[in-house]
Amino acid sequence: MAQLRRTSMADQAADALLERLHAGEWQLGAKLPGETTLARQLGVGRTTVREAIRQLAGRGVLTSRQGAGVFVTALDVREDWGEVLDGADIAAVLEARIAIETEAAALAARRRTPVQLRAIRRALEGRVRHDLDIEQHVDADTTFHRAIVLAAGNPVLLELFDGFTPRLRQAMIDLLRMRAEFGSADDQQAHTGLADAIADHDPAAAGERSRIHLTGLLEELG
Template sequence: MTPSVDSPSGPPRQTRVRQTIEQLRARILGGEWPLGAKIPTEPQLVEALGVGRNTVREAVKALVHAGVLECRQGSGTYVVSTDELAGAVGRRLTDARMSEVVEVRRAFEVEAARLAALRRTPDDLAALDRALAAREAAWRTGRAEAFVEADADLHVAIVAAAHNAMLAELYASVGGALRDTVAHAIGPDLTPERYVDHGRLVAAIRAGDPDRAADEAGAFLEAPTGA
């Protein structure tokens, strides 16, 4: 009989746990278990991964602690993030004061706007125009949820125009948490006093003016209700 992976002749316990975590992570990132999906039960994972129950339990617990998975009593374990950094940052931003969250947004978005003004391409400008038009259209619908998503899409387009892969990856990691802060600032109803024009920001990027773009990006983040 062939020894199981968890047998004394197999690899050390912590090595098995790390390998199992990587296997679970690979299946999540590969789309086998997409965001919001329920992962297989513990016995099913034991059979599929060829490791012992305790190894599976520790690996799942590690990903729960990292914010990638969430155990729901009586229901199962679900994928709540595809990125461990996003999960950790999301938890941290949930507990942070609004002023701290605004400072984090400034750190990303002001520099992204400055770089976008220096590096934007014709394709970037077209994407910004589309995102800005969609944001305006979403505002006119009066639906806060639609507007928050459209606002986030515009900021993602600005970050993409900065052409800094690390900045884009980090921004994606905190994007969900920052979107929640925008929703909080906007509230359930779109009222005129909460509207923030982003046309000047896009115009500054189009003009290739990094200082003005940075100023425009920072200006709407000064106010706690800025989106």
């Protein structure tokens, strides 16, 4: 692995970690290797790695959990519109999800490849683990929905979704805490139906199932 030689080592280390995220080395919710391992891989000191992680945490990409490690919370950085997203309430986040994901689901039903369908199915299975806490469930759920957006084959939709993920993640955690339950059989069935519509190349059904699911979440807010 190439080592870093430019002056601003913390900045370059942050860029290198972000490139590895973009390349798919770590999925949403994944735990990063320890500082010692990352420092050895990048050819820098642990202090530099720590500063790079701090930078990416400030940009909404990583989060440090006391006693647990550093985890991926987004697959791309927030740009200037991050301030707008940070101020959005849960209803606004859900409305944005409807706008992005309903169209993405319909496009995915038209364009998905066999490889992308397998990724959607794997992510669907990841939602049903019984040992997930709320944050882990939201990360697994977001991985499923991102796999659909990726299968839509529209880079603008994917960029919007990735930039939107940090605020989406927190909004969904807040919503599930209010509901006091998550991961029900009915919820999983709704997601299975969405995946099935995409598998069947049925854009109308895929878009409608996405809209029904997300509208249902919005209606819960009253």
